[in-house]
Amino acid sequence: xxxxxxxxxxxxxxxxxxxxxxxxxxxxxxxxxxxxxxxxxxxxxxxxxxxxxxxxxxxxxxxxxxxxxxxxxxxxxxxxxxxxxxxxxxxxxxxxxxxxxxxxxxxxxxxxxxxxxxxxxxxxxxxxxxxxxxxxxxxxxxxxxxxxxxxxxxxxxxxxxxxxxxxxxxxxxxxxxxxxxxxxxxxxxxxxxxxxxxxxxxxxxxxxxxxxxxxxxxxxxxxxxxxxxxxx
Amino acid sequence: xxxxxxxxxxxxxxxxxxxxxxxxxxxxxxxxxxxxxxxxxxxxxxxxxxxxxxxxxxxxxxxxxxxxxxxxxxxxxxxxxxxxxxxxxxxxxxxxxxxxxxxxxxxxxxxxxxxxxxxxxxxxxxxxxxxxxxxxxxxxxxxxxxxxxxxxxxxx
Numbered sequence: 457x458x459x460x461x462x463x464x465x466x467x468x469x470x471x472x473x474x475x476x477x478x479x480x481x482x483x484x485x486x487x488x489x490x491x492x493x494x495x496x497x498x499x500x501x502x503x504x505x506x507x508x509x510x511x512x513x514x515x516x517x518x519x520x521x522x523x524x525x526x527x528x529x530x531x532x533x534x535x536x537x538x539x540x541x542x543x544x545x546x547x548x549x550x551x552x553x554x555x556x557x558x559x560x561x562x563x564x565x566x567x568x569x570x571x572x573x574x575x576x577x578x579x580x581x582x583x584x585x586x587x588x589x590x591x592x593x594x595x596x597x598x599x600x601x602x603x604x605x606x607x608x609x610x611x612x613x614x615x616x617x618x619x620x621x622x623x624x625x626x627x628x629x630x631x632x633x634x635x636x637x638x639x640x641x642x643x644x645x646x647x648x649x650x651x652x653x654x655x656x657x658x659x660x661x662x663x664x665x666x667x668x669x670x671x672x673x674x675x676x677x678x679x680x681x682x683x684x685x686x687x688x
Numbered sequence: 689x690x691x692x693x694x695x696x697x698x699x700x701x702x703x704x705x706x707x708x709x710x711x712x713x714x715x716x717x718x719x720x721x722x723x724x725x726x727x728x729x730x731x732x733x734x735x736x737x738x739x740x741x742x743x744x745x746x747x748x749x750x751x752x753x754x755x756x757x758x759x760x761x762x763x764x765x766x767x768x769x770x771x772x773x774x775x776x777x778x779x780x781x782x783x784x785x786x787x788x789x790x791x792x793x794x795x796x797x798x799x800x801x802x803x804x805x806x807x808x809x810x811x812x813x814x815x816x817x818x819x820x821x822x823x824x825x826x827x828x829x830x831x832x833x834x835x836x837x838x839x840x841x842x843x844x
Contacts, residue, residue: 463691464691466692466693466694468694469785470785475697477782477783478784478785479783480727480728480783481727481728481733481782481783481833481834482785482833483833483834483838483841484728485838485840485841488842488843489842489843489844491805494844497776499740500747534690536689536690538689538690547706548705549701549702549706557701558704559701559704561700562700574704575704576705577705611698611699611702613698619740619742619776620789620844622738622778622787623693623695624698624780625693626699641696643696643785649691652691652694653696673690675690675691675692676692677693678844679692681692681694681695682785684843
């Protein structure tokens with residue numbers, strides 16, 4: 457599939473040498489097209505049973521409050537016709553305010569926060585809305601290249617109605633000076649599509665004396681989200 | 689129509705959010721399906737596998753271990769009419785900017801596999817990458833991202 461001129465090209469470049477670990481991992485052969493009806497295959501349905509207490513409030517997972525800038529992140533999950541997707545499972549994970557993940561393999565010499573696990577989940581409501589309370593994650597270094605830093609981001613995982621609506625992505629914060637240096641952000645080539653990954657500061661979501669608010673709507677497509685491999 | 693949200697890699701720390709508890713048993717007792725997720729040099733990949741039996745509504749996922757190994761307990765799905773039984777598979781990993789789609793077919797379904805509208809369109813070597821291998825009462829299914837015996841991945 458090729459992008460139509462004038463439309464935003466939302467595909468990600470999976471064979472992307474600037475992000476080194478793609479090079480031994482991305483498929484190198486042409487993807488085999490499936491029959492059209494595969495797009496209609498229903499995906500897994502999750503009920504309230506997958507949720508635990510306060511799963512949607514990442515500031516309430518410890519004995520006390522985590523350090524950092526408390527934020528609300530909310531938005532809607534839509535299909536590509538703009539219709540809300542209710543009861544969609546939304547899972548998030550992130551670094552703490554110092555840029556450190558609660559994970560054995562994170563070697564960044566920044567402090568862990570005993571009051572922050574960095575994981576949350578919720579189901580969208582009848583209008584497709586989700587809402588998390590958390591702290592703003594810090595930027596952190598990684599080994600991809602000299603002086604490589606990831607812009608602050610929250611990882612999102614979503615299940616739609618159809619199996620092919622599955623999406624794992626990252627939400628970024630507006631105005632981050634690291635965007636231009638980050639090969640993961642830049643793997644989305646169309647600058648307009650890059651902006652689809654950036655939440656907007658929202659004064660109407662911001663709560664007085666308590667937390668800044670960000671709004672980020674997520675649209676689950678049913679087509680190919682990646683550029684096809686270059687055939688050797 | 690709103691533009692779709694682009695994909696980004698699941699990254700190295702997905703287990704914080706996506707593997708909080710074991711979810712690798714699609715059925716309480718069934719056949720063990722195991723394998724390794726391998727890169728273009730045959731090294732194990734730190735990633736995550738999701739399986740979906742759309743007929744029965746059974747879903748599961750598992751992170752991979754240090755050698756790229758994963759393990760599920762599955763039952764052979766009922767086939768869709770005119771198709772062979774299969775599980776749909778998503779592969780996620782650090783270094784994969786978008787998840788990849790593949791399938792597991794079953795080795796004791798030679799007749800149905802030969803008639804399956806997707807499997808039968810593939811060259812024999814490619815077909816073999818999608819059929820699990822019987823091994824000590826279990827099923828083995830390795831996923832190779834690249835190389836001569838690279839697994840077939842699908843576009844939708």
